[in-house]
Amino acid sequence: MSRFATLRFERQVAAPVATLWQAWTAPAARAIWASPAPSVTVEFLEADTRVGGREVSLCKVEGQPDIRCECGWLELQPGRRSANYEVISSAGVTQSAALVTADIEGTDGGSRLAVTVQLSSLEGDMEAGYRQGFDAGLDNLAGVAERTMVLERVIRAPRQLVWGAWMNPETLPQWWGPEGFSCRTKRIDLRACGEWVFDMIGPDGTVFPNHHLYGEVRAEDRLGYTLLWGENGPKHADAWALFEEADGATKVTLGMVFSTEAEFQQAKGFGAVELGQQTLGKLARFVGAG
Known part of the structure; x- marks a missing residue:
């Protein structure tokens, strides 16, 4: 043996x-x-x-x-x-x-x-x-x-401020989404085991139902959540966001594991990387660092 x-x-x-x-x-x-x-x-x-x-x-x-x-x-x-x-x-x-x-x-x-x-x-x-x-x-x-997509952006603002803009139910819907998109919230609870049920509304008025289920939430460090296609719909991806201090700025890393390779390729095809970077850009502007 x-x-x-x-x-x-x-x-x-x-x-x-x-x-x-x-x-x-x-x-x-x-x-x-x-x-x-x-x-x-x-x-x-x-x-x-x-x-x-x-x-x-x-x-x-x-x-x-x-x-x-x-x-x-x-x-x-x-x-x-x-x-x-x-x-x-x-x-x-x-x-x-x-x-x-x-x-x-x-x-x-x-x-x-x-x-x-x-x-x-x-x-x-x-x-x-x-x-x-x-x-x-x-x-x-x-x-x-x-089938994982990773987005990174250094935001010239303290980590406490960036985390607060993300995890405040009043402010998150104000900046979330690509350029020209807005959010219409049905329910929002940004704690562990909480959820955010909302519609993303495109520039042409197209409505995209979303449902985020929150798992782990570690203050000013990271959060994990599941993305569903609409309220209680099928799972689209598992996601996480990391917040790292970087010489007075904040490095934000957003990761998503898509449920299937086909969904990953479809997301890449319609520009999910660029749209995700636009979202992080809106966050930067919201905290006065854009």
Whole structure:
């Protein structure tokens, strides 16, 4: 029985480095690709993606004890490298500990991800399970990254001000949406487990029903939400927004994992990147930084 193993995995991903990095590290994206099989449900209990922060999740399979995974971030070099420890336990018994390092680099066709796992099995032989779990998870990750859209903008205003304009139910509808669009709100509650039901109204009067369901909300740090096609309609995408302090300014990163590759391509086709940048531009102007 092997107690120690070094496992290596590599994936070529048809997505830019910045997009792959968000898919690898953003909690909203990790929750999508983390499950190694359809029979496994992954529930995230906490997630703090900063050096010194940790992530705790439960892997659930019907009829079996939950498996607890604790991940602690040791190194985060955006777009380049991450390192974290990972401790797996079940029913209060620690089964394994591992050091996971990931290196990302750009390629002609997108990105290359190389992951090394230094594994110590404390309860039985965990190597085969780790190989299977990481192989499946990284396959999922590649698919998620390839239908993820990432927008970034540095806004010359303090993070508290930018966060306040986003998370205030009075101000969010005033700037949300591309140039020439307006919002008509039905219900709005911008807390965790809250929602925003609204219509986007285009310059020609076309109405686009929207429904945002809010998950995680960490003040002045990040929020995660689900986009539905109209009130209680089918899911369109899982999204997150990150707010990072940048020498007195605020770097805003908006990420979206579309539900299908077809929806991702359709969104790109009608100019979602440009329209999203217009939305962030309106936010900048709203806080007096445009």
